[in-house]
Amino acid sequence: MSNSILEKNIASPETPGSKFFPPFAADDELNAKADRWISHYPEDQKRSAVLMLLHDVQHKFGYISAESIDWVAGKLDIEPIKVVEVVTFYPGLRQSAPGKFHIRVCRTLSCAMAGSYELMDKLCELTKIDRNQATHENPIAVSPCGNYSIEFAECLASCGTGPVCLVNDDFHEAIPAEKANELLAKYPSNS
16 A cells, blocks of 8 residues: 555554564455355445454454555455545444453443543553553554553443443453452463
């Protein structure tokens, strides 16, 4: 990809978490999955598979890189900027490598009132994450060792049991800041 509007709109910086994810390379398995998704749509509407392809890329490679955007655009016969529009719209699509254990802390009202901001502060303290590195375009902050990353999430759908968070795909309820150590102990940095 040449210097363009795409590069200006895709974060994809190296992070300490990059060591846990392979560089993007579309293998036979990924191509076959993409072809299956695309086959669900009429030829003139195959761009509708963009989210499924991006989800598969992120699942395998940890985040959406500029190279993967070009690959998705090629598979769907659309301009890369059309893929960028989707990547930058959905906050669940990451543009840089998270940590090995990615933590999403709910910050909506009921969780905030239950202590989610205090939980976020404690998790950052324990993992040595500097949240000042997070931006609106790239809300993920990664620990110096790369084992942990963190971001705020909007409503994780358990308002009565806050504060709640996700660690990778594991859901945790009623985690006050005082239990942050116990939570992290389930995800040791040496595993």
